[in-house]
Amino acid sequence: MEERVRILVVDDLAEPREAIEAALGRRYEIRTASSGPAALELFGAEPFDLVLSDYNMRPMNGIELLEQVKRLNPDVPFIIFTGKGDGVRTAVEAMMKGAYTYLEKDPAILETLELMVERALQFRSLVSENKELKNELLNKWDFVGGAPKLMEVRKFIEAVVGSRATVLITGETGTGKELAARWIHYNSPRRPGPFIKINCATLPEGLVESELFGYEKGAFTGAIKSRAGKFEAASGGTILLDEIGEMPMPAQAKLLRVIQEREVEKVGGDNPVQIDVRILAASNRNLEEEIKNGRFREDLFYRLNVFHVQLPPLRERKEDIIKLAHHFVGKYNEEDGLRVEGFDEGCEKMLLAYDWPGNIRELENTIQRAVILTRTGKIMPKTLTFLEGGKAPGPGGQGGAGFEAGMTIADAEKELIIKTLEYCAQNKTKAADMLGISIRTLRNKLNEYNMGVQDDGDEG
Numbered sequence: 001m002e003e004r005v006r007i008l009v010v011d012d013l014a015e016p017r018e019a020i021e022a023a024l025g026r027r028y029e030i031r032t033a034s035s036g037p038a039a040l041e042l043f044g045a046e047p048f049d050l051v052l053s054d055y056n057m058r059p060m061n062g063i064e065l066l067e068q069v070k071r072l073n074p075d076v077p078f079i080i081f082t083g084k085g086d087g088v089r090t091a092v093e094a095m096m097k098g099a100y101t102y103l104e105k106d107p108a109i110l111e112t113l114e115l116m117v118e119r120a121l122q123f124r125s126l127v128s129e130n131k132e133l134k135n136e137l138l139n140k141w142d143f144v145g146g147a148p149k150l151m152e153v154r155k156f157i158e159a160v161v162g163s164r165a166t167v168l169i170t171g172e173t174g175t176g177k178e179l180a181a182r183w184i185h186y187n188s189p190r191r192p193g194p195f196i197k198i199n200c201a202t203l204p205e206g207l208v209e210s211e212l213f214g215y216e217k218g219a220f221t222g223a224i225k226s227r228a229g230k231f232e233a234a235s236g237g238t239i240l241l242d243e244i245g246e247m248p249m250p251a252q253a254k255l256l257r258v259i260q261e262r263e264v265e266k267v268g269g270d271n272p273v274q275i276d277v278r279i280l281a282a283s284n285r286n287l288e289e290e291i292k293n294g295r296f297r298e299d300l301f302y303r304l305n306v307f308h309v310q311l312p313p314l315r316e317r318k319e320d321i322i323k324l325a326h327h328f329v330g331k332y333n334e335e336d337g338l339r340v341e342g343f344d345e346g347c348e349k350m351l352l353a354y355d356w357p358g359n360i361r362e363l364e365n366t367i368q369r370a371v372i373l374t375r376t377g378k379i380m381p382k383t384l385t386f387l388e389g390g391k392a393p394g395p396g397g398q399g400g401a402g403f404e405a406g407m408t409i410a411d412a413e414k415e416l417i418i419k420t421l422e423y424c425a426q427n428k429t430k431a432a433d434m435l436g437i438s439i440r441t442l443r444n445k446l447n448e449y450n451m452g453v454q455d456d457g458d459e460g
Contacts, residue, residue: 004029005121006046010039010053010065011081016105020052023110024117036060040068050120051078052113054105055086055094063094070098075127077120081105144327145320149312153180160307161188166259168244168304169282171311173433174361177282178242180309185238190278193237198230201246201438202429208251210267213258219268231264231275238278244304245285245296246438252297259303279304284436314356314363321351324360328367329379340371344378351384358434414449417442 007024009032011017021030031046033039036057043051051069055062062080069078077100082091084104091102100120103109160167161184169177178197185195203211210219214229231239241247247255258264259279263272281304290296314321325348329340343351356362370383417435424430432442445451 005049006031007050007052007117008033008039008042008048010034010036010051010057010062012054012057016054016081019110020113023113027114028117036062036065036068039065040072043069043072048076049124050117051076052081052117053078054081055090056083063090063097066094066097066099074098075124077124079103079116079120081109145317145323147312147317147320149317150320153309153311156307157184157309158187160184164278165306166279166281166304167307167309168287169280169309169311170287171284172313172357172359173284173436174356174359175311175313176360177284177311178240179360180311181238181240181280181282184280185278188238188278190237194234195238195240196230196234197240197242199242199429199439201243201432201440203247205248208248209254212251213254213264213266214269214273215267216269219266223268226266229264229266231258231277232273234277235275236277238280241279241281243283243438244281245283245287245290246440249295249297252300256297256300256303259300314359318352321356321363322348324363325351325367328364329371332368332371336372338371338374339376340374341376341378344380346381347379347384350381357436361433410449413445414451417445417449417451 005028007028007030009017009020009024009030011020011032012034014034017032017034021032024030031042031048033042036053037060039051039053042048051065053062053065057065060068062082066078066080069076078098080091080094080099080102082094082102082104084106094102100123101116103113103116157180167181167184169180171177181197182195185191198212200208210223210227210229212229212231214227214232215223217223217226241255254265258275261272262276263274265272287296287301287305291298291301326342329342332338333340351363358365366384370379373383374380417431420431420434421428424434428442429439432439435442437445
């Protein structure tokens with residue numbers, strides 16, 4: 001049986017208390033109190049969904065009671081009744097102190113009271129739902145695992161989330177750089193604002209500036225109207241520049257100015273646009289080596305590297321592998337409506353013995369595949385046979401297929417690319433991540449081996 005909504009009615013006069021109880025008692029559970037202190041005693045002892053209170057009471061008036069109730073539970077809506085002699089100022093003060101609304105106390109109040117109660121309860125439901133969604137979002141982007149290296153990273157991140165300083169997140173492919181960036185955003189004061197991710201490797205080289213900074217109408221052929229760039233769209237929130245090492249040098253110079261001046265200049269525009277954006281950058285490359293090789297600006301590196309988060313590879317936090325594996329089992333059970341109960345004996349040894357060159361992303365893909373194949377019961381060792389001997393999984397679940405002694409390096413590389421693309425269902429972004437190269441490098445390799453480049457939209 002569904003629990004009834006509980007309403008606390010407070011008035012120092014018996015007649016209005018009884019009238020409200022009679023009007024609302026058919027639909028709601030009503031408790032009454034004859035003074036502010038008595039109401040607080042009830043409120044502290046029992047849960048209530050709504051408070052209805054007169055203003056003109058002694059020794060505690062309605063606004064004083066409102067303040068005390070909001071200290072105990074700020075989410076409970078409070079409706080205050082004012083008399084004709086209480087004035088508009090009293091009503092405005094009540095609203096400023098957190099009252100949901102006010103009603104003037106007169107014989108016709110019962111005609112509108114029930115509607116106001118319905119609206120206040122709907123408002124409370126929305127507030128509660130919004131809070132649950134926010135908590136779910138924060139938990140969604142939490143770190144899984146408790147390895148010392150990971151906890152060091154988390155402790156460091158917790159110390160910097162409240163600032164607006166730039167953060168550079170580095171680590172091998174699949175270590176969770178985007179996850180860490182989202183965790184920073186959703187645990188920061190900027191979480192109500194947008195989180196926008198840009199993959200710098202997938203931006204067409206000639207359109208980097210217009211995508212990032214926007215453009216004005218007529219700036220180039222096809223610019224039929226002005227458009228805001230990603231930085232402007234992220235204003236008030238956070239922008240993640242993923243694979244920052246792939247950004248072309250001219251765009252790096254423009255980005256440096258954006259960080260310094262906190263403004264963008266649209267392509268074809270004359271007036272700078274002020275922005276309020278927290279900038280995060282991520283890379284699986286060694287940017288200091290890129291600087292030495294002339295592929296990355298040193299001044300930009302120092303601007304981005306105010307705080308540096310280095311994510312450890314999975315092989316350096318093996319104590320988390322089993323925790324993560326069980327986490328992914330639960331995730332894909334829920335997503336696909338399956339009933340996999342965990343791992344049979346021997347599976348965990350196989351998971352621990354493998355080096356996971358693709359890190360968390362590879363582990364998640366592996367567990368997803370195992371859950372789908374198993375569907376119910378426990379995951380068996382035969383489902384994870386590709387992990388034996390440290391082989392990487394091929395499209396059929398076996399490692400090493402197609403490689404023979406005497407093959408040239410070029411042939412082996414081509415075969416590896418083919419197998420990885422097959423395994424990733426031709427998703428080039430995922431394949432590049434698994435291969436540990438940028439999407440641009442993969443495109444170049446595909447052209448080099450005459451394998452063609454199809455714009456299939458999987459890089460977005």
